Amino acid sequence: MTNTTTTIDTATLGTTPVQPKGFTSKPSKTETRLAELKKADTPAFIGYLPYGFPNPASSLDAFRTLVDSGVDIVEIGLPYSDPVMDGPVIQEACLAALRAGEKIAGVFDAVETVANAGAVPLVMGYWNLIFHYGVLRFARDFANAGGAGLVTADLIPDEAGEWIEASDRYGLDRVFLVSPETTDERLRLVASNTRGFVYASARMGVTGERAQLDQTPERLVERTRKAGATNVCVGIGVSTPEQGATIGKYADGVIVGSALVHSVLDDPTFGKLATVASGLADGIHGARR
Structure with missing residues (x-):
């Protein structure tokens, strides 16, 4: 029998890799952190800020502030010129x-910053940005920077074959979204293709702060778990410690974005960001006490 070795030409990075895929078996960083928190009966605080806001250099300080203020998992946003899922606050920041000159290649500095600070770094972005950067190239650079996974706001599992293959190759998490309108059949499809957690949207529509939350998130979390999801985290509209505590009673994690972004718009020195994030951390982490 003749042994043969398949080599990957680096020029093909960014395209679908040839066989064999060489999938990694390393564990999910996101699932590991969520499991640690579950042992303490504590929901995760997941905080979002866009990379490059207010500018690429100072945004690294903003991410450090989040981690120092109690954020367990950081969603690093990739600013996009057509953010269909984002409300006015996040649109303004992006x-x-x-x-300010933000470039997608610079996001890996933010990933390293978050990882070195002790939190789990995710990137949240629109698929067009990843596609044009090069899917395999992005997965490689992201993994090398210490990244955990990607939240794809506009990519569904049915159309995610290239990303599923690339993420498996580099051991990255895949976070897909569901909403109160998602059917049970699609919940099963999302749960079976997710690695890390399922992102449950608390309501239909774009991101933004809300004075009150709908009653649908708890039911959506129940349905998503029944569909096979191990971890379900809730976001969109959560803006106060009280809201975070309410959701933290039943969700594995609470995702906050607009309230944190708003605090930076009000105070670019990050003093208010630290105050807001610390208050949310207290509310979310103390939800089940």
Whole structure:
């Protein structure tokens, strides 16, 4: 029998890899952190900020502030010129980042910053940005920077074959979204293709702060777990410690974005960001006490 070795030409990075895929068996960083928190009966605090806001250099300090203030998992946003899922607060921040010269290649500095600070770094972005960067190239660079996984706001499992293959190759998590309108059949499809956690949208529509939350998130979490999801985290509209505590009673994690972004818009020195994040951390982490 003749032994043969398949080599990957680096020029093919960014395209679908040839066989054999060489999938990694390393554990999910996100699932590991969530499991640690579950042992303490504590929901995770997942905080979002866009990379490059207010500018690429200072945004690294913003991410450190999040971790120092109690955020367990950080969603690092990739600013996009057509953010269909984002509300006005995040749109304003992303526009500021783009004007300040944010580039997708720089996001890996933020990933390293979050990982070195002790939190789990995720990237949240629109698929067009990843596709044009190169799917395999992004997965490689992201993994090398210490990244855990990708939250794809506009990518569904049915159309995610290239990302599923690349993420398996580099041991990265895949976080897909569900909403109160998602059917049971699609919940099963999302749960079977997710690695890390399922992102349960508390309501239909774009991101943004809300004075009150709908009653649908708890039911959605129940349905998603029944569909096979190990971890379900809830976001969109959560803006106060009280809301975080309410959701933290039944969800594996609470995702906050607009309230944190708003605090930076109000105070670019990150003093208010530290105060807001610390208050949310207290509310979320103390939800079941």
